[in-house]
Amino acid sequence: MENSPEALIIGAGPAGLMAAEILGSAGHSVTVAEAKPSPARKFLMAGKSGLNLTKAEDMDAFLAAYGAGAAPIYPMLRAFGPDAVQDWARALGQPLFTGSTGRVFPNAMKASPLLRAWLARLDSLGVRIQRRWRWQGWDGGALLIHTPDGLRRLTPRATVLACGGASWARLGSDGAWAAHLPGQVAPFQPANMGFAVDWSPHMQRYLGAPVKGIALRAGSQTSRGEIVISRAGIEGGGIYEVSRAMREGAPLLLDLMPDLTAEDLRARLGRPRGKQSVANHLRKALKWAPEKQALLMEFARPLPDDLAPLIKALPVIHHGPLPMDQAISTAGGLRFDALDTGLMLKDRPGTFAAGEMLDWEAPTGGYLITACLATGRHAGRAAADWLAR
Numbered sequence: 001m002e003n004s005p006e007a008l009i010i011g012a013g014p015a016g017l018m019a020a021e022i023l024g025s026a027g028h029s030v031t032v033a034e035a036k037p038s039p040a041r042k043f044l045m046a047g048k049s050g051l052n053l054t055k056a057e058d059m060d061a062f063l064a065a066y067g068a069g070a071a072p073i074y075p076m077l078r079a080f081g082p083d084a085v086q087d088w089a090r091a092l093g094q095p096l097f098t099g100s101t102g103r104v105f106p107n108a109m110k111a112s113p114l115l116r117a118w119l120a121r122l123d124s125l126g127v128r129i130q131r132r133w134r135w136q137g138w139d140g141g142a143l144l145i146h147t148p149d150g151l152r153r154l155t156p157r158a159t160v161l162a163c164g165g166a167s168w169a170r171l172g173s174d175g176a177w178a179a180h181l182p183g184q185v186a187p188f189q190p191a192n193m194g195f196a197v198d199w200s201p202h203m204q205r206y207l208g209a210p211v212k213g214i215a216l217r218a219g220s221q222t223s224r225g226e227i228v229i230s231r232a233g234i235e236g237g238g239i240y241e242v243s244r245a246m247r248e249g250a251p252l253l254l255d256l257m258p259d260l261t262a263e264d265l266r267a268r269l270g271r272p273r274g275k276q277s278v279a280n281h282l283r284k285a286l287k288w289a290p291e292k293q294a295l296l297m298e299f300a301r302p303l304p305d306d307l308a309p310l311i312k313a314l315p316v317i318h319h320g321p322l323p324m325d326q327a328i329s330t331a332g333g334l335r336f337d338a339l340d341t342g343l344m345l346k347d348r349p350g351t352f353a354a355g356e357m358l359d360w361e362a363p364t365g366g367y368l369i370t371a372c373l374a375t376g377r378h379a380g381r382a383a384a385d386w387l388a389r
């Protein structure tokens with residue numbers, strides 16, 4: 001056996017780094033093993049769309065976004081929720097702002113300044129980050145770590161697994177860790193993902209176009225967000241918000257004119273058409289973006305006489321979720337019944353788990369990073385208590 005740190009964290013994403021911060025602050029020697037050549041690659045990617053850190057809303061509404069299946073992490077979110085996340089980021093020198101929908105972002109609208117300050121704080125706490133160190137399961141009580149210098153066998157007194165979900169494998173979260181926890185992992189599924197659409201040739205000119213000012217409905221989920229017509233299908237924040245219901249089989253309905261009632265639409269469309277084509281008549285009567293008209297033509301042809309119901313609830317024909325690796329996050333993961341309330345593996349005392357690798361899911365809107373930080377903090381605290389015993 002080799003020299004082992006007191007605490008070993010597997011994975012340098014937000015969950016693992018938060019666990020490292022807690023354990024380092026408690027005075028323990030901490031090493032973070034990160035498979036990739038640099039830490040927090042997915043966190044940095046999240047920064048490309050502004051780094052939505054959390055959602056400023058009251059706690060009941062906040063918890064409701066995670067759904068009943070995430071109840072085991074509610075106490076962790078109560079202890080480190082939207083206010084605490086904002087205080088933490090500000091303490092790392094990051095001024096924040098809250099958008100009109102309550103989403104909270106750093107003024108810098110990227111992750112790198114926050115990550116730099118965070119890594120500096122961890123460094124000052126003595127936390128060591130080992131790059132290209134890949135955890136490959138256990139051999140008895142020892143963790144097997146593949147490193148550039150060969151295979152190491154480490155026996156820390158506490159371990160926190162924070163390996164992420166199973167999307168964007170190139171950023172490190174490949175879900176391969178599930179093989180080391182047989183029988184304890186709920187199958188991964190895409191979450192916050194786009195859906196495949198087999199577009200007809202005339203949609204080609206709209207590829208890449210955002211469609212704004214619509215409402216989406218699938219089952220009980222609704223959204224007023226924007227979607228993007230992509231080569232593969234429909235993507236973007238609007239569809240992510242209703243993607244869970246769609247994954248569970250609910251049809252997607254688009255309201256192309258959410259600010260008008262069906263009666264308003266009938267009044268506009270009832271004006272004499274004259275010799276105009278239907279397309280021209282629609283365009284002039286509704287003054288809508290060409291993408292909306294294209295979507296109506298794509299999914300509603302042959303057009304009936306009364307278009308109002310279809311404009312208000314256009315059924316979208318799709319072929320299911322786009323590949324899981326392209327999803328913003330994943331559902332499934334390490335089941336809560338395999339863990340105690342300190343997020344410790346019941347069958348492996350001294351080993352804890354946190355972040356997206358746990359079996360919860362949430363919409364985009366800052367909920368993901370907040371829960372990763374909250375569970376990382378909780379697992380870090382439980383591990384520190386374990387070490388202090």
Ligand SMILES: Cc1cc2nc3c(=O)[nH]c(=O)nc-3n(C[C@H](O)[C@H](O)[C@H](O)COP(=O)(O)OP(=O)(O)OC[C@H]3O[C@@H](n4cnc5c(N)ncnc54)[C@H](O)[C@@H]3O)c2cc1C
Pocket residue numbers: 010011012013014015016033034035036039040041042043045046047049050051052053054133134135136162163164165168171172173174177327328329354355356357364365366367368369370372
């Ligand atoms: C494009 C995009 C945009 C996003 N935007 C937002 C946003 O604005 N707001 C938000 O809340 N969320 C956002 N997310 C989601 C958010 O980034 C993730 O939920 C979060 O990073 C998960 O944190 P984590 O620490 O659990 O795992 P990760 O960030 O995935 O980190 C896990 C780490 O573990 C390492 N690892 C994995 N296996 C091993 C192993 N065997 N050995 C050693 N290391 C290993 C990985 O390399 C990785 O560095 C976005 C995601 C994407 C893809």
